[in-house]
Amino acid sequence: MEWRGKPVWIMRRTPEQLAGLKKIENQLADPNSQRTAYPTPDYAKNEVRSIKPEVFVAVGICSHLGCSPTDKLAAGPQPSLPDDWQGGFLCPCHGSTFDLAGRVYKNKPAPDNPEVPPHMYLSDNRLLIGEDKKA
Numbered sequence: 834m835e836w837r838g839k840p841v842w843i844m845r846r847t848p849e850q851l852a853g854l855k856k857i858e859n860q861l862a863d864p865n866s867q868r869t870a871y872p873t874p875d876y877a878k879n880e881v882r883s884i885k886p887e888v889f890v891a892v893g894i895c896s897h898l899g900c901s902p903t904d905k906l907a908a909g910p911q912p913s914l915p916d917d918w919q920g921g922f923l924c925p926c927h928g929s930t931f932d933l934a935g936r937v938y939k940n941k942p943a944p945d946n947p948e949v950p951p952h953m954y955l956s957d958n959r960l961l962i963g964e965d966k967k968a
């Protein structure tokens with residue numbers, strides 16, 4: 834899936850993964866997505882960065898130099914990740930880490946959370962990327 838030529842991630846998160854988001858909030862640079870360089874629409878300015886808590890939608894581009902972070906969904910200690918890792922994404926070029934809401938960890942090269950594109954649900958199971966108002 835792409836939006837304006839950029840890759841878009843769409844991921845269904847489990848209840849355990851959603852619970853993990855709360856555990857590491859104090860390690861994040863902008864947990865409530867208040868920064869504006871990479872926009873988060875108002876409807877995703879919450880702790881899960883989404884309309885439906887379980888469905889995460891974001892542009893899969895790192896805010897440092899534009900690489901694509903790779904998914905590291907398994908929780909637990911592993912190379913290049915903190916011991917209390919709850920699942921998330923790792924940018925391989927310079928080591929920025931993001932949680933499963935795309936929120937960047939503190940003191941990493943990436944300054945901001947990746948963008949959340951405009952999106953809306955046309956029905957319970959139909960998601961439209963690129964627009965967020967009914968025409």
Ligand code: FES
Nearest residue numbers: 895897898924927
């Ligand atoms: S491009 Fe992601 S950390 Fe450098």
